[in-house]
Amino acid sequence: MRAEMRVNLYIDRDTFLHRLHPQVKLGILAATFASIYAIDRPLLVAPAPVALGLLLFAAGAAGNARRFAPMLLAVPVATFTMWSLFYGYGANAAAAPPRSEAMEFAAAMALKLESFVLSSLLCLSITRVEEFTEALRGLGVPYRVSFTVAMAFRLVPLFLGSALSVVTAQRARGLDFSRGSVLARLRRYVPVIVPVFMGALRRADAMAMALEARGFGRRTRRASFVRSRLAPRDLVVGAALAAVVLAYLSAWALGYGRLGGGR
Amino acid sequence: MRELRELWRDTRLVVFTAISAALYAAILVPFKVMPIIPGVTELRPANAVPVICSFLFGPAAAWGSAIGNLIGDLFGGIGPGDAFGFAGNFLYGLVPYRAWEAMGGGDPVPRSLGDWLRLLFVVLLAAAACALVVGWGLNLLGFVPFPVLGNVVLWNNLIAAGVLAPLTLRVLYPRVRSGGFLYFEMVSGRPRRARGQRLWLAGAALFALGGHLAGNLIYAGRWLPPWVAVFDVATPSRAFEVGVGLAPFIVGLFACVLLL
Structure with missing residues (x-):
């Protein structure tokens, strides 16, 4: 029982997020990576973990967040410490980046990795295993x-x-x-x-x-009990995710998300 | 290459792939022997599972450890770096049985000093291959410096698998064989290997161990490969230098392991 509780993070609720199409749920993961990956300014990255935290609460998954609290704390602390020591390591004195830049990079990286943990937690909280499989098949796996x-x-x-x-x-x-x-x-x-x-x-x-x-070895077309259809809400959420990614990519292209020395 | 593809047509091997993945993920989650970097990684007995499964289930263990690691990562934050975790763990499950066969094969139950040395070399090679791919990928993305992740993964895998795999295989291997669950029994006999196996093995070892050394040297600024120097690009996270500098080692490693 304890094992079941520790591994299965799905929260059985009927929220807006739970009703999304499985591929849109995976889209949340993909949009998180695509939007903040190239951004190195902590102030620009910060909205991502905040938004994901709010979505976790909206999905009724605060309990999962509490269960993962040690990790949610340790990941940014360890990442910040590591990058504040290693950023610019090995560069000669003339080319070494300023200390403030190292701190900024370390803070942005800590927020990015925190966002990845939060987006995984959100996806596991709102997606059943069958939906996950369906989403993978939809992606051509x-x-x-x-x-x-x-x-x-x-x-x-x-x-x-x-x-x-x-x-x-x-x-x-x-x-x-x-x-x-x-x-x-x-x-x-x-x-x-x-x-x-x-x-x-x-x-x-x-x-x-x-x-x-049960005919697993046969090479015929597979049938499935789980069959999700795209609803208007999926298109709205998909468009919103695409807009967020586009906004972040534009910010990066215009130079807002970059630090002095580049990545 | 063919056995990695054809495995998916055999229902029993598909089940063994799922079992290898589930065992890896199930032992990954609860057993933490000693934290190495709090919140990032710890010494994990589960790191012996891909090596043990590799000797028992062959290529099913390669796909199994890649999928198992992916499932484990879902519980600790999945990101673009997990593609490299998938590839690294795939090698971690693939290298042991292929390298063992290239070094003469036989039961992977060490009885003499020679057997122990052979088995430990195989574990070292698998651990270094996995560490190189994971460390390279995560530094290429700018997430974790190579000297941190590459070295931690190498030692973590090496210690857990080096201690647990021989002891566990000594107990497990005869039982699994008597149950008819060994890969070579399921596919009716050991496949004939290509010529020059030892050459590919030497190449894999050269790329895995050499790449590891190169990664540490590049990050520390002690060596800049000529194919990186031509670009005249310097990044404070060393994402470009490590990424481009280690790329030939990664390509060479994959080529040698797949041809092994």
Whole structure:
């Protein structure tokens, strides 16, 4: 149960965002990358994480944001620290960028990576696995590949649950995962990995047979229970996303998003 | 190349791809042995999974580790850099069984010093190939400096897989073989490899390890490849220098591994 909760982030609500076409939901991810990727000014990047945060609340996914709070805090802090040290590293003194520029770049990068985490969280909160598969197929990913991705998604909570059970059982037998050197700690995971693997293999053969029995091996056109249609709201949201991307690209082309030394 | 494509026609191998992906993602999420960079990465036992799966399920492990890493990334923020994570982890699952076969093959259960050295070299090569692609891609995009990510991924993969893979394979391999689940048993026998296998293996090692060294030197400003110098472009994030400087190593690495 705990495993199921940790992996499945989908929030079952009927909000405007949940009703969007799966490809438009993936469009939110793509628009996030395309708009802020080339922008190095933190003030221009900042609206992206703010907007994504608001959308998370609108989707009723504040609980997911709370669950990911340590990551939402650690990612920008680690990124800012790293780039404030590494920006311009190795350049000779004459060509070295000013310190203020390094700080600006580090802050913009921290906000960008925060936006990527938020957009993933939003997508996982509003998209079911079946919709994700449908979106991949719509983008031209072969059926068998998108099916494999969906199947792996479905199996993760199952294997995670089995791994956590094995850990609990081994702990009850006195195996301590938190003591000793790194190598000693790593070695103690062997009695966890082996039973999880064997359990997975036992399922594999049955799964392959079940798939074959349902005609997975046939090369005919696939039918699906999930079939989303584009609605006017999808076109509106799609147009809004395209406008945001265009605005950011124009800002970049006009030089607003760039720092003195370039990327 | 052909086996990577034909795998998708075999239902059992498709299932093993999904299983490799799910195992990788399932062990990635909860088990963190020691944080390396808080919030960014930690020493993860899951990094041994692609290597173990590679020896057991062959090319299914390559696609499986790429998909598994993608699923893991979805829970930690997906971005344009994940295309490189996909490619790097694909190599991480592909290199071990191909390199092992090129070095003589046999059961990947080390019994002598020679076996241990062979297995550790294979793990080193897979770890370096993955680290090179991921470190290069993320620096090319300007997200993370190569010396940070490239080195962290290399050591992270090397330690986790170097310690766990031999010990786990010793227990798992005979059981999986007796169940008839090994890749070479599923596809009825080991495929005949092309001539010059060892040459491709040496090339892969040269590009992976040489590229790693080159990435560190380029970022530190100690070496500028001549094919970068001609452009006379300097970027403070070293995105251009590392991106263009390592491109031939990446192309060479992929060519050698795919021809292996």
